Amino acid sequence: MTKTDRNDRGEISDAATGDPAEPDGAFKPIYERIREALVFRVLKGEWKPGEMLPTERTLADEYGYSQGTVRKAIMQMVADGIVTRQSGRGTFVASHAGNYKPNSFHPFYRDDGARVSEDTSLYLQCQLVAAEAAVAAGLRLEVGAAVSEIIRLRRSGDRSAVLETIYLPDEICTGAHVIVQRERPSSLYVLLERHYNILVTHVEEQVRARLATDAEAARLEIEAEAPVLEVERRAMTLGDHPVEWRLMVCKTDNFFYLRR
């Protein structure tokens, strides 16, 4: 029973992920090709964030390989944060909803150890603007491209903590400024999942120290010229495309940025 060329059914083939430019004849193991096929199907929206994937056994039958091989593909996706598994229940597309609050997405803490959460945000501004150089570079767009600009203030207890200026490419997240304005979501990434079927899987952040501007100082309730943390974040989707560029300005008289 030679099952060598099982390239007829489903997406098991080289272009499975839709990525161009495969290096060369570097043969990928089967579990890797299955992984790419499954990621592609998640990407297509076949199963939306929070929804359940078929079982290992079903997928094994479907692709014509053994359960162990499919299992390895899925475990990879777990490690990448694309799906989560629950014993006895099933495999689910990851989502920022629920209790999924890894430190990498929420690095700000109060000195007493409490996390500065996102659900106490005060939305100050939502509008469509033309991308300036820094924003365009962060989002891999041309300067002047349309982007939603969202400004919000995160509070902790009764104190201001972080001032955020967020940019979303209008090409991908069309009309996000309107939706955010209307919904004032407690989690921006959940909104991206629900409205655009976009899953943010990882972020990259650059941290610097500088002095607060007058405007920032006023909003953060500190004196002008106080030292603040400036965190520049780029958020990436499953397909490794930037979907968000944001600047977070945090006072650190009572807060800090944690990397664990």
Add this chain to the structure above:
Amino acid sequence: MTKTDRNDRGEISDAATGDPAEPDGAFKPIYERIREALVFRVLKGEWKPGEMLPTERTLADEYGYSQGTVRKAIMQMVADGIVTRQSGRGTFVASHAGNYKPNSFHPFYRDDGARVSEDTSLYLQCQLVAAEAAVAAGLRLEVGAAVSEIIRLRRSGDRSAVLETIYLPDEICTGAHVIVQRERPSSLYVLLERHYNILVTHVEEQVRARLATDAEAARLEIEAEAPVLEVERRAMTLGDHPVEWRLMVCKTDNFFYLRR
């Protein structure tokens, strides 16, 4: 051939890791117990950083379980950064020597993208001191315990970048201040491996913004009261014990802290 109670040979038992207080009768899978046994043997120094472990097959025979189970234990250790594997060569205890420079241990970059490396350090001071409150808390020691204090300046190109004050508990790293003074190592963690058989597996960092003191400003070649990043690092060993507490002060006119 029932191999149910294979608890005679080797460290396959509950106290394998030397950790106290196992939660309760929570049965651990075999690969987990093998993993703990292997970690324990690494911890004991049976194989030192850079040295090769026995092969999967050998270990499988030794413990009396199948190769796949041992494999799973080892792959866990790879994920934890305890060992590395090279196809065709073997499995080796991880080491900070060589090209092992993960971003988590070296988060400082110059604005042009070059990493601020550790091997351009200027050692300014090495002495034995009594731990102050912050240091003691960071290292889980009593206030006043003996600690090596090491102050060094990291440079990038011809510019000063990061001023570091490092504390190592003398109880674990006896006489480290003398050894560092003599060797002026390019990598502190390699020194810990070589002299104390201690492997730093992960660090936790708190980042804040503040104004430079006069002394810091002088050493970092910036004006007094300039904003700087203050990074407080706690480094942990394999057994999850703190071995180092350091304060890094970084100017960010030309440098930044990266989290990836």
Add this chain to the structure above:
DNA sequence: CAGTGGTCTAGACCACATC
């Protein structure tokens, strides 16, 4: 060449969720 890790199989049994 012999030895290493890496892949894959086809099955068995278990613990846990759900109805």
Add this chain to the structure above:
DNA sequence: ATGTGGTCTAGACCACTGA
């Protein structure tokens, strides 16, 4: 009771390394 993921086995074959 059924179906899910989680563990474990005993073997096969492959690709790569190094003497």
